[in-house]
Amino acid sequence: MAEFKLKIRRYDPESGAAPYWDEHTVDLEPHRSVLEGILQARNEKDGSIGVRCSCRAAICGSCGVRVNGKPGLACHTHLDDALASAGEDGVIEVEPMGNMPIIKDLIVDMDAVHWKKIQRVTPWLIGKEPVPEREYIVSRESMIDVTQSMACIQCGACVSDCLSMEVDPLFVGPAALAKTYRFVGDPRDAAHEQRLKDLGEDKHGIYDCTHCFKCIEACPKGVAPMNQIMRLRRIAGNDFHIKDRNNGERHEMAFVNNIEKNGILHEADLLPDSYGGKFHPRAVPELIASLPIVVTALLRRKMTPGKALLHPHKAPDGVKRIFEVVEGREERTEFNLYISGTDADNAPNPEVAEAIEAAEPAGVAPDGSEGSSA
Amino acid sequence: MPAYDVLIIGAGLAGQRAALAAAKTGATVAILSKVHPVRSHSVAAAGGINAAINPLDDWRSHAYDTIKGSDFLGDQDAIEIMCREAPAEVMWLEHAGVTFHRNEKGEMDLRAFGGASTKRTAYVADITGQALLHVLYEQLMKYHEVIDRFEEWFVTSLIKSDEGECVGAVAREIRSGKMESFSAKSVILASGGAGQCFQPTTNALICTGDGIAQAYQAGAPLMDMEMIQYHPTTLAENGFLITEGARGEGAHLLNSEGERFMEKYAPNKMELASRDVVSRAEQTEILEGRGVGPDKQGIYLDITVVPRKRTLEALREIVNIGKDFAGVDITREPIIIQPGMHYIMGGVKTDINGATPLEGLYAAGEVACVSVHGGNRLGANSLLDTLIFGRRSGEHAAERALAMKMPTVSDDQLGKDREMIAEILARPKTGRRVSEIKHELGTTMNRYAAVYRDEAGLQSAHEIVRRLKEEAKTAYVDDKGAVFNQDVLGAIELDYMLDCSETIVMAALERKESRGAQFRTDFPERNDAEWLKHINVSRNGGDVPTLSYSEVTITDWQPEARTY
Numbered sequence: 056m057a058e059f060k061l062k063i064r065r066y067d068p069e070s071g072a073a074p075y076w077d078e079h080t081v082d083l084e085p086h087r088s089v090l091e092g093i094l095q096a097r098n099e100k101d102g103s104i105g106v107r108c109s110c111r112a113a114i115c116g117s118c119g120v121r122v123n124g125k126p127g128l129a130c131h132t133h134l135d136d137a138l139a140s141a142g143e144d145g146v147i148e149v150e151p152m153g154n155m156p157i158i159k160d161l162i163v164d165m166d167a168v169h170w171k172k173i174q175r176v177t178p179w180l181i182g183k184e185p186v187p188e189r190e191y192i193v194s195r196e197s198m199i200d201v202t203q204s205m206a207c208i209q210c211g212a213c214v215s216d217c218l219s220m221e222v223d224p225l226f227v228g229p230a231a232l233a234k235t236y237r238f239v240g241d242p243r244d245a246a247h248e249q250r251l252k253d254l255g256e257d258k259h260g261i262y263d264c265t266h267c268f269k270c271i272e273a274c275p276k277g278v279a280p281m282n283q284i285m286r287l288r289r290i291a292g293n294d295f296h297i298k299d300r301n302n303g304e305r306h307e308m309a310f311v312n313n314i315e316k317n318g319i320l321h322e323a324d325l326l327p328d329s330y331g332g333k334f335h336p337r338a339v340p341e342l343i344a345s346l347p348i349v350v351t352a353l354l355r356r357k358m359t360p361g362k363a364l365l366h367p368h369k370a371p372d373g374v375k376r377i378f379e380v381v382e383g384r385e386e387r388t389e390f391n392l393y394i395s396g397t398d399a400d401n402a403p404n405p406e407v408a409e410a411i412e413a414a415e416p417a418g419v420a421p422d423g424s425e426g427s428s429a
Numbered sequence: 430m431p432a433y434d435v436l437i438i439g440a441g442l443a444g445q446r447a448a449l450a451a452a453k454t455g456a457t458v459a460i461l462s463k464v465h466p467v468r469s470h471s472v473a474a475a476g477g478i479n480a481a482i483n484p485l486d487d488w489r490s491h492a493y494d495t496i497k498g499s500d501f502l503g504d505q506d507a508i509e510i511m512c513r514e515a516p517a518e519v520m521w522l523e524h525a526g527v528t529f530h531r532n533e534k535g536e537m538d539l540r541a542f543g544g545a546s547t548k549r550t551a552y553v554a555d556i557t558g559q560a561l562l563h564v565l566y567e568q569l570m571k572y573h574e575v576i577d578r579f580e581e582w583f584v585t586s587l588i589k590s591d592e593g594e595c596v597g598a599v600a601r602e603i604r605s606g607k608m609e610s611f612s613a614k615s616v617i618l619a620s621g622g623a624g625q626c627f628q629p630t631t632n633a634l635i636c637t638g639d640g641i642a643q644a645y646q647a648g649a650p651l652m653d654m655e656m657i658q659y660h661p662t663t664l665a666e667n668g669f670l671i672t673e674g675a676r677g678e679g680a681h682l683l684n685s686e687g688e689r690f691m692e693k694y695a696p697n698k699m700e701l702a703s704r705d706v707v708s709r710a711e712q713t714e715i716l717e718g719r720g721v722g723p724d725k726q727g728i729y730l731d732i733t734v735v736p737r738k739r740t741l742e743a744l745r746e747i748v749n750i751g752k753d754f755a756g757v758d759i760t761r762e763p764i765i766i767q768p769g770m771h772y773i774m775g776g777v778k779t780d781i782n783g784a785t786p787l788e789g790l791y792a793a794g795e796v797a798c799v800s801v802h803g804g805n806r807l808g809a810n811s812l813l814d815t816l817i818f819g820r821r822s823g824e825h826a827a828e829r830a831l832a833m834k835m836p837t838v839s840d841d842q843l844g845k846d847r848e849m850i851a852e853i854l855a856r857p858k859t860g861r862r863v864s865e866i867k868h869e870l871g872t873t874m875n876r877y878a879a880v881y882r883d884e885a886g887l888q889s890a891h892e893i894v895r896r897l898k899e900e901a902k903t904a905y906v907d908d909k910g911a912v913f914n915q916d917v918l919g920a921i922e923l924d925y926m927l928d929c930s931e932t933i934v935m936a937a938l939e940r941k942e943s944r945g946a947q948f949r950t951d952f953p954e955r956n957d958a959e960w961l962k963h964i965n966v967s968r969n970g971g972d973v974p975t976l977s978y979s980e981v982t983i984t985d986w987q988p989e990a991r992t993y
Binding site: 067068069086097098099101102103105107108109110111112113114115116117131133158159160162165166173174178179180182186188189190191192193194195197198199201202205206207208209237238241243 | 464465467468469470472473482520523524525526528529530531532533534535536537538553554556559560563564567568570571573580604633634635667669670742745746749750753754756862863864865906907908909910911912913914915916919
């Protein structure tokens with residue numbers, strides 16, 4: 056047993072008082088969870104501490120909180136890990152999640168934000184017709200693939216720290232878009248194109264994400280919402296050629312072409328290319344509108360006239376080869392948590408596996424292939 | 430006062446399935462739950478759902494396995510219905526969007542499970558319950574215009590009319606503390622089991638027997654309450670569930686001598702015998718000194734014999750549980766498990782349509798006892814039970830409702846429940862803490878009403894439960910507020926758990942034989958001549974439960990010796 060100091064953010068809506076910190080010392084094994092710490096305080100000291108919780112095993116998704124400023128499940132955060140990320144005073148801080156209104160203590164209003172956004176994405180299967188008598192016949196991989204987004208437990212940790220949502224509260228957001236992939240990736244769904252068109256044309260849809268990776272870090276179940284959003288974009292652009300009015304698809308392509316040409320990002324081209332090129336009628340007003348930013352960039356030496364007009368850097372052969380290989384593939388390879396490992400992993404004997412690990416650098420199997428791949 | 434044709438209490442799989450079925454008939458439907466529906470404990474079911482969908486399989490074989498698994502205490506008419514309707518139900522789920530694992534041909538894949546004579550369990554990795562629950566909730570969102578959801582509403586009582594029919598419920602909106610009467614033509618209880626009566630348990634903190642106790646208090650009989658399932662593989666560390674799917678994929682159980690000891694107890698089915706058989710075998714090994722771990726109270730579950738790629742793909746959740754909660758990579762080393770309280774076979778007595786003897790009240794899922802599980806439930810039959818009898822009770826409750834007019838409901842019960850809560854809030858700090866009483870109850874039940882039981886132990890459990898019932902009357906709460914007062918709800922839940930525990934202990938004392946999950950060391954044999962019958966417990970208006978019996982329905986399968 057060891058003592059841990061927990062500082063819980065309290066708020067009582069009936070008192071009229073502002074939120075405050077409430078410190079408790081709990082006595083638990085270090086590998087026990089922050090939730091168990093909170094419950095010990097509640098059971099033994101103060102029954103009024105408000106926290107939603109149920110399964111204690113990271114499956115029901117009730118106990119989303121922020122521990123030392125990071126979102127996650129209280130039941131899925133060990134006390135010793137939480138102590139390691141605590142401040143110098145060694146006190147573990149537990150706060151309610153962000154981006155959602157607080158009801159009481161650690162309890163936030165998920166209906167007001169999270170569930171509204173889920174309801175926004177038509178969150179049910181629109182099955183292909185005719186409905187078969189038995190099951191739909193679909194590939195094994197396709198079902199394992201959508202299992203990654205199906206693994207979402209709707210805890211709201213990704214929503215809590217979504218930076219895009221902080222700026223644009225109307226952003227559909229990581230959880231609802233991961234839910235969308237669960238249908239767009241499902242071969243039984245008949246509405247892939249409509250779903251993507253809907254969320255591509257929506258100003259707050261798939262192109263509103265800024266790739267900050269916060270949701271991937273936050274997710275306790277490995278759903279990797281941002282990856283699912285990027286897959287929605289790739290399917291929208293590459294497979295359905297949906298040219299949205301937000302210019303999202305062109306902007307994506309501008310990035311890809313820019314890298315293919317320059318090897319590194321040549322920012323001056325990005326804006327005009329996103330609108331069809333420097334001389335495209337649509338690009339002109341955008342370019343004019345961006346002039347203040349260009350001037351600021353020049354003044355702060357983030358950009359020089361030479362860099363802006365010339366292309367000093369050309370893509371090296373390595374980058375070209377990456378494009379050749381990836382674009383030459385018949386099917387797009389996507390990363391997925393559930394489809395992992397190689398046949399070498401089928402070696403059942405742990406001693407053999409350990410011997411292999413000892414002999415080879417981590418993650419590389421004897422045949423030289425990667426230890427885990429898409 | 431909100432009024433509905435059908436009011437459903439509980440929004441796990443049984444409740445949600447009932448809501449969808451009832452709404453389909455055109456009835457007005459409300460579903461009410463003390464947690465958001467996707468937090469319901471159905472989410473934790475891991476391994477899968479049984480159905481004879483393989484053309485070479487037969488629902489009769491599924492029925493026989495279930496009956497044998499129940500140690501012949503299951504009602505065979507109900508079991509026949511469940512197994513016959515299972516394939517169509519699973520196809521309905523598939524069409525609704527459940528991402529069932531496929532084989533190389535793109536058809537639904539099936540995995541082996543305990544007590545089954547063939548591979549019969551459809552699954553989604555090891556998050557089957559989660560996948561089902563979330564897909565059903567997708568359907569509730571789809572049909573949000575015809576099914577009203579009351580999420581985070583806590584039921585305090587069922588309402589009875591002067592004629593003695595169930596005509597609604599009183600509930601508290603947790604977020605505001607507002608109390609409300611709901612009137613309904615039919616009420617369906619789907620509020621799950623009572624695992625929290627035991628500590629440790631695989632069950633979530635919300636599984637406090639609310640529905641079982643509410644029905645009992647309203648006068649409905651409970652049945653098979655003595656039948657408590659101990660799951661063979663719960664994490665020794667903290668009681669978390671390790672899915673039977675692990676053994677279905679081929680994992681071994683080993684004692685301290687490295688022996689696959691199931692050879693001695695179930696030479697044919699080995700690790701895949703019925704859960705009661707495996708749990709008893711483990712407990713025997715532990716009692717005879719062949720346990721493993723620091724206090725020799727565990728058994729090794731060796732998953733390293735399963736190909737690693739398969740484990741990562743099909744048992745991902747327990748890979749995570751091993752890593753996060755026990756610090757063990759289950760693909761590389763065995764993990765220490767032990768039998769742990771998991772499921773209650775008993776519950777509110779119902780017929781094959783979910784109707785309880787209390788007119789107007791239905792029950793489905795773990796709260797109910799149809800009885801399809803009898804003395805021991807087979808793995809992957811609980812999800813099936815929730816769906817089949819959830820649907821059937823939804824249909825029948827709606828049918829009944831559509832043929833009658835809305836009852837007039839008074840606010841008498843609402844007034845009583847308001848007073849009850851005010852009384853709890855007003856208790857002085859002289860009594861014991863709710864959490865303290867709950868802890869004593871849980872450890873008592875786990876000590877005396879566990880895998881092995883005897884008269885003396887059950888008697889002490891009974892005395893302790895009676896004492897705790899008295900102490901609970903003065904248990905105080907810290908939170909005096911209205912908004913999200915979980916403290917006061919905890920005190921009400923404690924009363925629910927005490928009622929459930931008392932009936933469990935009384936039924937276990939009554940059954941003087943060993944059958945299914947009930948093993949009496951003082952009566953070690955099954956005794957069909959005297960005990961091939963259900964034990965019913967009802968309150969009948971008084972505080973002391975009264976016992977009675979009902980017959981086991983036998984159709985085609987006569988009781989026989991049970992070996993695996």
